[in-house]
Amino acid sequence: MVRLDAVTVVRDGALLLSDIHWSVADGERWVILGPNGAGKTTLLQVAAGRVFPTRGTVDLLGDRLGQRDVFDVRGRVGLTSSAVADILPASERVVDVVMTAAWNVVGRAGEKYSDVDLRRARDLLVQVGCRNLVERRYGTLSEGERKRVQIARALMTDPELLLLDEPAAGLDLGAREALLRRLTRLVADPLSPVTVIVSHHVEEIPPGITHALLLRAGRVVAAGPAGAVLTGPELSACFGIPLEVVAGGGRFAARMTPVFDAPAPTSTSA
Numbered sequence: 050m051v052r053l054d055a056v057t058v059v060r061d062g063a064l065l066l067s068d069i070h071w072s073v074a075d076g077e078r079w080v081i082l083g084p085n086g087a088g089k090t091t092l093l094q095v096a097a098g099r100v101f102p103t104r105g106t107v108d109l110l111g112d113r114l115g116q117r118d119v120f121d122v123r124g125r126v127g128l129t130s131s132a133v134a135d136i137l138p139a140s141e142r143v144v145d146v147v148m149t150a151a152w153n154v155v156g157r158a159g160e161k162y163s164d165v166d167l168r169r170a171r172d173l174l175v176q177v178g179c180r181n182l183v184e185r186r187y188g189t190l191s192e193g194e195r196k197r198v199q200i201a202r203a204l205m206t207d208p209e210l211l212l213l214d215e216p217a218a219g220l221d222l223g224a225r226e227a228l229l230r231r232l233t234r235l236v237a238d239p240l241s242p243v244t245v246i247v248s249h250h251v252e253e254i255p256p257g258i259t260h261a262l263l264l265r266a267g268r269v270v271a272a273g274p275a276g277a278v279l280t281g282p283e284l285s286a287c288f289g290i291p292l293e294v295v296a297g298g299g300r301f302a303a304r305m306t307p308v309f310d311a312p313a314p315t316s317t318s319a
C-alpha cells in the first residue's frame with residue numbers, strides 16, 4: 050500500500066526526514082509516535098502523496114509517486130490533519146462538511162451531490178457516533194465532536210488508505226476514550242482501509258494496532274510489530290528519557306522510570 054525507500058525530505062535547508070525505509074501492507078494498522086518536531090506530520094504527508102521526497106522513492110497504492118497523475122492517487126487516500134480541520138467552514142452543516150469530501154472541496158458551492166452521497170455522509174456520521182449532529186452547524190461542535198466529524202469526512206471517498214494526524218489532540222479524558230472506542234471499532238473492521246495514526250502518547254493507541262514506527266529527529270528509531278516496538282527501551286530511545294511501558298488489554302501506558310534515591314548511609318560508632 051505504501052513503500053518508502055531511502056526517503057529524505059529537505060525544506061529550506063532543514064533535514065525533515067532522513068533515509069526513511071518503511072512499508073505498509075494491506076490489512077495493517079500502524080501508529081507513528083515521536084516527540085514534537087520529529088517529522089511525523091511530514092512522513093504522513095509523504096504517505097498521502099502531498100509532499101514529494103527530496104531523495105528516495107515513494108510507491109503509493111501501486112504507483113510510483115511522480116510517475117502518474119498525483120491527484121488520482123490523492124483521491125484514494127483519506128487524511129485528517131489540523132491543516133484540513135482549520136479550513137472547514139464553521140457555518141456549514143455537519144453533513145455537508147462530510148459530503149463535500151466527495152468532490153475534494155471544503156464548503157458547499159455548485160457541486161451536484163446525489164442521494165447516495167447524502168446517505169453515505171449520514172451513515173458515516175452514525176458510524177462515528179454523531180447521529181444527532183447531522184444538521185448542526187460545524188462551528189457549534191465541541192473539539193471531540195469535530196474530531197469525529199473529521200474522521201467521517203476522511204472516510205467519505207471510501208479511501209484505500211486512511212491517515213489520521215493526532216486524532217486525539219486537545220481532547221479531555223472522556224472525549225479521548227470515546228474517540229478511542231470509535232477508532233478501536235474502525236481498526237478492528239476488516240473492511241476498513243489500511244490505517245496509520247500519528248500520536249504523541251501511547252495511551253492514545255487503540256487496541257488492534259498491529260505495527261508501530263518510532264521517529265526521532267527525522268530518523269526511524271524502530272519499526273515493526275507493535276508488541277516488539279512499544280517497549281520501554283525503544284520508547285526511551287525515541288523520546289530521550291528513561292520510560293517504562295505497561296501493556297494490558299490491548300492498551301499501553303508510559304511513564305518516566307522512577308528514580309529512587311539511594312538511602313543515606315547510617316553512621317556507625319565504634
Ligand SMILES: Nc1ncnc2c1ncn2[C@@H]1O[C@H](COP(=O)(O)OP(=O)(O)OP(=O)(O)O)[C@@H](O)[C@H]1O
Nearest residue numbers: 060061063065083084085086087088089090091092
Ligand atoms: N519549511 C521548513 N523549513 C524548515 N523547517 C521545517 C519546515 N517545515 C517543517 N520544518 C521542521 O521540520 C520538523 C518536522 O516537522 P513535523 O511537522 O513533521 O513534525 P511533527 O513530528 O509532526 O511535530 P509535532 O509533534 O509538533 O506535530 C520540525 O522541526 C519543523 O519545524
Ligand SMILES: [Mg+2]
Nearest residue numbers: 089090091214
Ligand atoms: Mg505533527
